[in-house]
Amino acid sequence: MAKKAVTSEILNIVPIDLSYLNDRGITEDCLAGKTAVVTGGASNVGLGYARALAWCGANVVVADLNEKAGVETQRVINEENGRDCCLFVKTNVTKQEDIDNLAAQAFAKFGKVDILLNNAMNMRLNGPMLSSPVEDLVSSFEISGKGVMMACKAFVPGMIERGYGVVTYSATQFHYLPGMAGGTIYTAGKAAATSLVMSLANEVKGKGVNCFCLTPAGIGRIDFSKMPPMPEPKPGDPPRPKFDPKMMKRMMSMPGFDGMIPPEAGGAGMVYSILNADKLNGSGFLISDAFRAMDFPYPVPETAPKGNSLGHRLSDMEMTMVFCTKGPAFDGPEKTPSFGAPPAAPAAGGPF
Template identity: 30%
Template sequence: MSLKGKVAVVTGAAAGIGKAFCEILFRNGAKVVLLDVNPEAGKSVMEALNKEDGQDRALFLSCDVRSEEQLKAAFKMAADTFGGIDIVCNNAGVLDEKEWELTLDINLVGVIKGTYAAMEHMSKLNGGRGGVIVNTASIAGIRPLVCCPVYSASKSAVIHFARAMAGASTLVGYGIRFNAICPALVQTDLLDGLNSKLGQFAALKQPTQQLIEKHGVLSPSDVAECLLELVTDESKNGEALMVTSQAKTYTPFTSIPIITLDL
């Protein structure tokens, strides 16, 4: 799948992994719509991208993924501006075991709301042209972190939501591929402030250090390279790909098959 002329929407796009996603999609020819709650940082990324080739292929829209209304408005604006939507990266996420309801609301409910808002424009059943949706999960969704039980639960749910949606799409005919990307720890603001977000599990921070020692710390660009594979390889559907910095490899998460029922 060539990205030239494709339209991509990325949530949590103003920094970290989301910013790296926008950059790699843009530099491979896509038009990119950046959604974030930080207007200053989001507009800065947009302006930097548009300056690269002198074309207005990047657009920033202020959007909180907890708001179904804001998501629907943002996706409509993206489709109206660029003529449709082909790629969605549900990337916005937080880690806060003290504010665990917020963690679930952004990491899981926000992904579901974003997916359903995107499908209104992408699904072939609605007159869309299909495409691919990639949800940002985590290694914690495959190998739970004892110091982050709610975060781990949210990311595990994101993986299975993506895989179940992939099966539904195949059966019903949405024309959309669904995948999840599961990086080990990434050098972002989330990692920098990790210890202050563990709440009642602060005494268990040592396993996180062991995870770093075993798998290393990824850069956002490492994760973006994985995203590119999931987006462009049309054989990838229902995949949850784990990536660590150790060997720079993508490991499929296939221990639980997708169960489909004949309609």
């Protein structure tokens, strides 16, 4: 079916065109017959993933709290692809009944789920520990820990039965944030989910299900005005710190940071990673490295190494360490000369 450029007044999107990736294994039918669930799929990163997967032939179930954006996502994806390939299910990933409903609707419409992209997060849960209500940490763990576990329990058993599956998590490159950025509550939640998905890779080893973390690392268009509200602090909790929009700017200006990548391109990185899931099982991958491996002209073509290799693949240890090695003393570009290259692979046997 011919693809169509679709615009939206609600979603912040541009037309998708992955045709020039055909020689990297990304074709318009490379995911035909597969069904994917994308949590948080009605905005930015998840929306980019959902659109790219559908573009490549998959059916996609978008599970998101945001109903207006979710309904629009369903319309856009169906129109873009000229087929009834997208289902939006209003879902709060922290609620078991919502996950049950998501699974029931996904199975009723598409029969099975092969790919689970755990991507939902409330990006506002991003304060420092000492000045945030404990409730924020609970909410962060509820989305990232409990939400990811419930989704895996709903979909992975079917994948094992059929001998094929891919489970990913939209991780972060920070497992604790440098002082300049704050975000203890956010990174603690992200670390919990990363641990779950990496450990699941071991649980399902040899069963045809591959699990890895794909770290978006600067996929924009982030829109803070559309994020879900923060949980109510309890009486006596300290006042919640105000979100500092300059923080994002400072992070974006760090050396080695490749610049914001359009979500449509991020989706291409996800499709590429899914196609290479067996090589990524139990590890993490930065999206910019997915681009380099694809020789994709984002974000800085002149610096991309030639060839189609997974040479920048990060082990779980490296992924945790890659930015954290900078330590709490890291406080911005002026104090850190270089940020870009992942550390060398640990020696055989490794530190553990």
